[in-house]
Amino acid sequence: MTKNIKFTVFLALIITFISCDDKIDVDVPEAPPRLVIEASLDWKKGTAGNNQTIKLSTSTPFFDTTTNTSVIGASVRVTNNNSNAVYNFVDQNDGNYTITNFVPVLNDSYTLEVIYNGETYTATENLIPVTPIMNPTQSLEGGFDDEVLDVTIFFDDPADEENFYMVRIKEDTDLFAELETQSDEFTNGNVQEEFFEKERDDEDPEAEYNPGDTVNIRLFGISERYYNFISLLIEQYDSGGDPFSVTPAEIRGNCVNQTNEANYAFGYFRVTEFDEIDFTFQ
Missing domain, CATH: 2.60.40 (Immunoglobulin-like)
Incomplete structure (x- = not known):
């Protein structure tokens, strides 16, 4: 490698490192408080x-x-x-x-x-x-991972009427509750079910549900408008960090x-x- 080429490569590296240290100020638009x-x-x-x-x-x-x-x-x-x-x-x-x-x-x-x-x-x-929650069940087969415990609740859906539901589950140690929504559009008048499962983490065995863990489960009867509202919020929250998700609105x-x-x-x-x-x- 000639001296000129070596000098050019060296200069390019210096410029690269210097540019990494430059502070970039980005103007973030601020909306008035609501x-x-x-x-x-x-x-x-x-x-x-x-x-x-x-x-x-x-x-x-x-x-x-x-x-x-x-x-x-x-x-x-x-x-x-x-x-x-x-x-x-x-x-x-x-x-x-x-x-x-x-x-x-x-x-x-x-x-x-x-x-x-x-x-x-x-x-x-x-x-x-809202209709009452039936006795919940636990298993290793109802969810996505057959090595992780999950819990499923059941409830009767009244026939001949539109119904919308929100299910909230929270373990004692959770900072935030998990929410799911459901409608009876295709299951009107039948027994409904909803299951919850935490992802397995090989580095943290406490991340998933384990024997002895207690969860609080709530089933809400909600309006169609609230169903649409909270479903969109849940979708945006769950897609956080996903590069292929729709831009939050x-x-x-x-x-x-x-x-x-x-x-x-x-x-x-x-x-x-x-x-x-x-x-x-x-």
Whole structure:
């Protein structure tokens, strides 16, 4: 190799390493903060359902380090559109608005009204009933991996009507719950089932379900609109990190700003009945 060639290669390497150290500033567009409404009025079977909480906060830019985004001073109420009963939620000064005398009535229509910064947000949903969970079963054959424990729940789907479901499962040690949705479009009136299995990790035997592990399983009856909303959220969450997934898009809930439509809120107002069991693997 001639001296000129050696010098050229050496110079190219120097330029490469120097360019790796250069700081690149990327302008990330920042949207103005929006109201975030977490209004899930969930009624557990066999309980009064009178204690309910609605949480309000504001959104923040992606790189913002603000930790306290709680909204205080808002007016929050829910109206039963069938009986005209009004339920005023009390501001706890921490972003939570609570009530102790809510009366859930299956299939009744409810409207949420939030007044914040002089603007009124509303949303309407029906209280959807749900069928009870049958005895769950565990196996090594019901899932994708025949060396990993899985749990399956069963429930009867009412005939001659459209039904939509959300299943939530969470182990004691899990930071987040796992969610699945289901409709009876092709199985109307039949016994439905949903199974859950954790992926095996050879380096961490505790990652999968093991004998002695306890999981909490909830089955919710949900509206078709909420089914579509939460299914899209689950799809985007599960595809995180997948280079072949569809580009994530903003998903809007059912909360509408009646004062200024452009200043819409994030979140969803749902009213559901749910059944719940705790299952321990053997």
